[in-house]
Amino acid sequence: MDTNTGHHPPGVGLTAPGLSDADLFAHCLTDDGLALLESLLDSGRYEVRAPEHAALLYVAWLRRAGQDAAAAELVEELRPFAAEVRFAPYPAEQPVPGPDAVHRLTVGEAAAALARRAPRPAVEAQREALTVWRPYEDELLGHWLRIEADPQAVTRAQGAALLARYRELAAAHTRCTKHLNPKSNTAVLLRGLEESAAGRELPPRLAGLVRHAVASMVARRGRPGSAEHTRLRREQARQAALPAHDELAALVLRRLAPLDTARGTADVGALTGPVTAEEARGTGLPVGAGIPPSIRAPVAAAVTAPLRTLLDTGAVPSAEVLGEVAAELIAAHTAQGYADESLGALVAATYRARRPHRYALWWSREHHERIASLPWVRAVAPWGPDPAVRARATLRTFAEVCVEGFPGAGLPDLLAAALSDLAPLAGLPAPLLTEPFAAAYGTRTSPGLLPAARAAGELLRGTAYERYHGIDYAQVLRLAAAADHEGFAELCVARAGRTGPSPAGDAAVVEQARILTTSNLATLVRYADVSPPGGWEGAARGAFAAAVRRSATPAQTARAWRQLLFHLSLCDADGQRRALAWIDDRAARLPARTAAGITAPLARLRRAVDRGASGGSGPDSP
Template identity: 35%
Template sequence: MYATGRLQHALERALVADDVAVRRRAAVRVDAWRTVLEGMASGKLTIGSRTPVADTPAWVTLEVVTGGFVTGRYVAESPPGAEELARLPVNAPGETDRERVNLWYLGDEGLAELGQALRTGRCRVDVPEESALLVVAWLLENGHFAAALDLVAELRPLMHRLRFTPTFGPSSAPAGAVVRRQSVDEARAQLRQATVPPRIAAMRETLQVWNPLHDRLVSLWCDTVDGDLPELISGVVNGGWPCRVWPDDWMERRSQWLDDYATAAELHHARHPKSNFARLQAALERCPVDSSALTGREVGWIRRALANTISAHGAPGSEARATLRTAQNEVAARPTYATLAHVLSTRLDRFPRDGGLPALDPIAGAVDGAELPAAAGVAMPPHLLAKAARALEAPIGELVDRGVIGSGEVLAEVLPQVTSQLLAANIADPVLASVYAQTYAAFRRRRSLLLLNLEHQVRFDELPWVAAVAPYRDRSQKATRAAAQTLRETTAVALGAFPQTILPNPLVREFHALVSQAGLGLPLVEEVAADIFMGTFTAKWREAASVASRVLSGTLYARYYDLPAAWPAAEQRSRIRWRKLTADDFAELCRRRAQEAHTSQTPGYVAQNGTVLEQSQILTSHNLAVLVEALDLTDWLREVGPELADRAFSWAIQRQTQPVSTWISGLQGLKNTAYAWRQGIFFLSYCDGADVLAKLEERAGVLGPRFAPAVTGLLDVAAGDRFDAHGRTGRGGRRLLGWTTGPHWCSASLH
């Protein structure tokens, strides 16, 4: 069972991880997964439902762990702080402190405070529920009394648990077309978590603590040598013997050294017991006034240890040893990345905690002597500046170029900061528009549930306080055009920056919001997990496939994947399942086409589902054809298509040359390789790809015989050949698919 496996993994991390912070985070996950399993066992949780927690409306923000499992906890459920409780009268009504606070804000004083926060913009919404009473206050101030009462009635059953009020203070949301990945406070916290790696710490400890003690120890014993100092010649010890000469101050220096060593040993790790240092130190502790306490064997070991270190590093006071120690001291004096991270985090103190950075120049300079005298003039490392850049407020394209936005998933995290303002632009009242935008941004931070039976995630307009203000939203032509332009630009950014990956579900959901705002009505489809696939698809998949067949007709993509020439206009094989119109003819075609990937007589249901789902992505081009046509990106793809295709193919080739640690990572890698391959073929379908294919053919030689059929198959189709029913060409080429029900013909390239 998935949840049990996650609990076991978290327990292992909590028990064996070396890092204390890692163990602490793992312990939190252990608690969450235990709560999930206990809720499932007791029947309090119904995993797969839109309302998985008993007696809880769908709009409540739930705590969700990996895989979409809920713990049953409410994110907006938190005890009131001291400031909230301080304003309550002694006889405030309510059964819990949270209920008393919520009810107080529905009184005259509370509504006045909410109204003041609305007008001044001094409120922050971190969880969607926190804007509910702000909306109540706005409705009352604007004379919509019935709507306000209806909203309060819907919120009333949960007022004893949920916080329905905002955090009072200035809003930190970026304005205009700029976004940020983190707040200043979040970036600063990550910088301050930087620590010196154990191996680096051990090296610095050796250079700064043990080396000076070692040199003094060697000097002590060298002063007892009669004759030339010992050294190694062809592996044989030559020179005088120690413990023959005893200087007058030797015992005093011995005692001082032992005291210094004892102090160091209390604070630092002990040296290796068989090292030269350890042998000389042990002999020094046993040696009283003369060598009578030392055996001949021990004196021989002292002589051997002295020869070893003198031959390797020079005698005490020699130029060779002095040069070595000078170089080592310079290394030890260099500031660690952890020290520089602390300096950089201190620079962030000049900016508002909940805000962002307007630019990086004010924090990017070399270390100043006033900040850290020992590191004056040291340049700030690029990788630390990259961490701080997560708080930089800039256009999406700039953050992509800087590497701050490094994937489609991260793009989906920041895009709501723009989308929220576009949606709020339909509201004439700037006060309500600000609350609406903050609520949308907070809503997009909700984690998705694991859903079955074609259920869809909770939509923004299902929040009761959002639905309450729906009548006061007008469709602004300016906002509509802006949404369409934002969708076009963001699609180009996603394809241009990450050509090897399909559009991830969070980004597709954000595109849905932009599509709705722009009035485009596009059939965008999500990636469905193979382990929860219900065997059918809703009608939008068929609609998207119809668009792909029409748009891609005659192209390399259509020939490579044998797209249907056209789809009948009438949906003759559709039916209602789970209150949804399904496309049974589309599902049946996916199952038929998936037979090519069936290589096992006894396939597992997950692999079998995966082969069907891959065909659904192929037939729809997973949103690419729909977006390119609707957003008029054809000319753009003609220009950049060769570059995007080359990058997608290069990624696929690089992925196939990387070793894998487990069979699961190998299967995942092969699936992602096939997805990148498909993206590259799509891009080539809009441009002259002769140079790209020639380059790909040159690379085929380094991939080995297992992957070569994929290259041959693509080249054959580009030359006019077609795959047969088994996905083969006459020259031995193979159609590359990511899912199979048994061993994959390309699997050997994974080892």
Template identity: 35%
Template sequence: MLGYAWGQLRKATSAAEAASDPDEQARVTKRVTSWSRVLVGMATGRIKVGSATPVRGFPAWLTPEIVRGGFATGAAAAGGPLEPDEITLAAHVGVPPARAHLFDWFLTDDGLQKLDAWVESGLYRLELPEHGALLSVAWLLGHGRAEVANEVVRALRPWAKTVRFWPYEALEPEAPGVHVATLPVVAARLERKRPQRHVEAEREVLSVWNPFTDKVLSHWWATRSANGLLGSVLTPDWIEGAKGLLAEYRHLAAEHTLTKRHASPKENLQILITGLHACAAGEADSRTLGRVRGAVASMVAKRGEPGSPGLAELRAAQARIAATPSHSTVAHDAAARLRASGQTGAVTDPLALLHGAAGHDLRSVRSTTRQATQAPLPVLLREGIIRSAEMLAELAPQLTAETVASRYTDVPAGLLAKRLYRAFANRRSTLLLNHRAQVTVHVLPWFTLLERVGVQEHQQDLAHAQAVDLATLALRHFPGTTIPNSLIRELSRLFGLASEDVPLTYELAADIFMGSFSPVFLRAAQRAATMVGDTLYSRYYGIDYDEILTMDTAQQKPSRSRATPRTAVPNFDALVRSRARINRTRWNQDVATSGKAIEQAQLLTTHNLAALVEAGVTLEWPTQARQGWTTTKNHLAKMTGPHSLHHRKNAAYAWRQTLFYLALSSPQESAAFANDETLTHGLSSQVKLQAEALLSGLRVVIKTGAPPEHPFLGWVARPDR
């Protein structure tokens, strides 16, 4: 862990040294500072890597600042210097500009009146759950629960000097629906777009060097004699003009440095410049003039004489191209227009805010801008605004929050609970070890007390329906794709709200895997046994689900022996090691070995597919199988590239989904799939060979019931000795 953090600091330091853009410099400098804090915290013991509460002294509810990999910096995410709106508020209410004074002011009659106005109007925004703490206090006080409100205040008081416990003001009510990103987030993404060097270099050629080349060419063209011999008429005025062009060249070369093409001795412009030098110094000889004549003849033959209609038309077209704003310019202009709207949420038509960007081709910013569209989830999927399962997972907390809000009879309280839940979802996950779990929203005392006082009924049916709908949308729209951990987390929360035990498993990271699995993996495998225990799926992978059904699901105390991994389900762990051909008993940190073990656990559990189908997900299984096959083929085609292992893993996952869907189809449908010759049409010879090998193995299973000699797996490494 220390080595990883040290490596990230070195990368950040190198990036800081290389950064030239001020904004980029600020970003990488912040990364250097953050990773320095991580290392200091680890060295002093203040940061406990692997814990759900990684910063000593922080209560569980206080959101820690987390950097890449789940490492805590030791700072509070809701801390930091005063923000502009806080400074403005302090001046307006007449208190010193410090959070402790603002905290005390919010507990006065005037402050509580301000909080009440926010709660009732809904015109506030929470980025982190701490930002809604005093809103909860105000609501509890307003509903006669002074004791529990004071309980929250006592918990917050020790952190009043450093942490912001109040919201941001919103200018407009929130539209119904969900969104991928808010307008400020989209604006920030657009602002990060930078010019592409090769594009700007070409723009420099068109706007600077081509016009200058034409001036030099015209100057030489004026030296022709009556019979057309170039360089015959070199008047004093012409020599002075040559000196002026040389000075202009030096100025342009110093100012415009994106391309060096003009400086190449082989380029026509440089030949003409060399000739000007020689003439200005009175040293022009026949060899120099001969090279100039050759260059001029080549240029005229290619583009026309100076002043000719053809050359004028060409340069006019190039000038129009050069005048076209770059993608980064368009993006920055779009960002400015979005920020000028003053809106802080998402809107039904964010592209309408860009109207007035005269002359700009908005295609380059359209996709990013549309991420701030507020609309029902099916609309965002249908219109392609949500382009991946990961993006869908980002929206999932908004859907869960709707379920949270529906349980309140008081609308403002329900809205507050919804936004607290969404803000809690912004809390970045910490790196966990030894089967520890992330903290949940119920660690927030103000949320827990709001629930205790405000919730009057539990709508379990709604939570179940939303979970099933969300899972169905993910599987239907992104077939053959793993369900991201963030989406699994939200599905678990929804099933929890419905009081249902659905054993969903997270995708484990091979580089930090500790060699054992939590009991939920065994429970998930036993659920899978009831669905695919004697089907095409289990036969293809050679899984004996009867053996899994006999294993004890009661969580055992993890072993602390140095010779074996810490394990809560030893029989399941042993089965995984056996199937992955891992013969050693003592675990190491070999990534390939870990990857093979994790993949076998995913095979045994169907990686959430069986659990979700048992919970109520229903699809057209043969159609899903064909879509999963399409994803499989797409990754097979990329297995020869630089990321071949990555695409092999994804191809194996898509193939696993395909087999699962075929296992739920009828035998006739499975056989028709296996014998469909069109499944390999349009593939290159190499990819077709791989695809046919998969289908051949499938036909063996259908015909004999025995697994193929080499089932297709994502992790392929030598047998462990």
């Protein structure tokens, strides 16, 4: 490649102040500039804030791969825009995430969550009680105990000083108000103190209340100075010395400050470790104080790691959260098929940098939506995977992770929506659906509903799923073949027990559409070869466990039971027998109330499986 591009500042870096885009472009094409770009490719320590920031890294990769002609052609395509567009990356402290890396939150989002942590009034009131009012109450109780032991040894001046100190504390410390309750022991002793400090004899009733208050306080906590009382106050002092959560959140915010707010982080341990000696000197926090779970949680959600690692560590605790992280990983799905690791990371960074642009470049809005159409990405296409193969692999990965990790959840709408753009790219003949009906009212179905129903019919006809739900999949397949959307909607309405036209928003009607189509799972199994690594038998067990979980809502139980039928129907005969034996054993150990609730559905499930094993049929079979 001809690197003689005209004037350029010698030795200039990628972020030199006042450097124009044109000068930066020219510098990156010198030997020094290309060497710097290649070092960034190797280390991964660069930041691509917008797709065009990666362009010159592609040039460097092509040149290193011996593709000088392709590199030169790409440079000439970029050159007309070099004065108005930055084509170089920004240097970064941390390497770019790999193509398979994902995070729930960015560092910026985690920091925003921590910044919202304000002091908690109840906690601060408790701290005030332990550090201010408990010690004062001990002094007050000790005063009355000395009066009780030897009235002549206690002077009025001592009482007056103790009373004056109370007024000072009450004016300065207003969070804790228990001492203001006239029925409290503290208030009783203070009333008695006012009388004695004024030289007046306590009225009989007040004297009795004071004696009762003293006895109660001694009985509850022991006499001040006793071993019992000393242990209690020492433990309370230890609790009061613990730093407030908002103070620890502020410390973690300072640790996050140097990091790139648009990324996740690879090292959560360093961000959530105990307070160091240096930090203690600067903040007044005690050395070694631990960061509580509530503050560690947002930072842990920002960890960048492969999806299965996040599942294993509990960072992705539900199928809904899986849907939240799916978009980020799907954006870079193509990059996972590149054999060269540095190129795969570069392509992934380019896909993840998708955002609206102010530049009037040569690609149209439609091309902009497809990062693959960018000249620099197109230039390395020969080293990339087949897009359809990669899309099917990504669909399969997410569906299998969802089935294996959350077998009772099905495919939530958020995940289906994230995966839906991959379905046409993967060549699936049926789309992924999030809503069964196209309109809120009426019985007009969504265009993709019948193809999904056809996939379910082809996969599940003659299975326990069909028998248990009383489905006639032969009828469903006829409706699908005839593209009879109205007939399919009427079938859903009838199965829901409704008469006449029914609003599509009717939950029972929508549920029947989901039962008939399996909410996308049949489509993915039929056309994307989805099969959980642990097998369908393991998925069936997991779905049953989800259905009988004590914390499950009725809707979650119903969904998990539907998933159980689906998973069990895809097991072979031996797998079904083993799964049912496991379910029977688990059911026998359930609490009586839970067991009673599943007795009828479980008996119906056994009949549906047994009819298939015997080749028999019944009223709920086609």
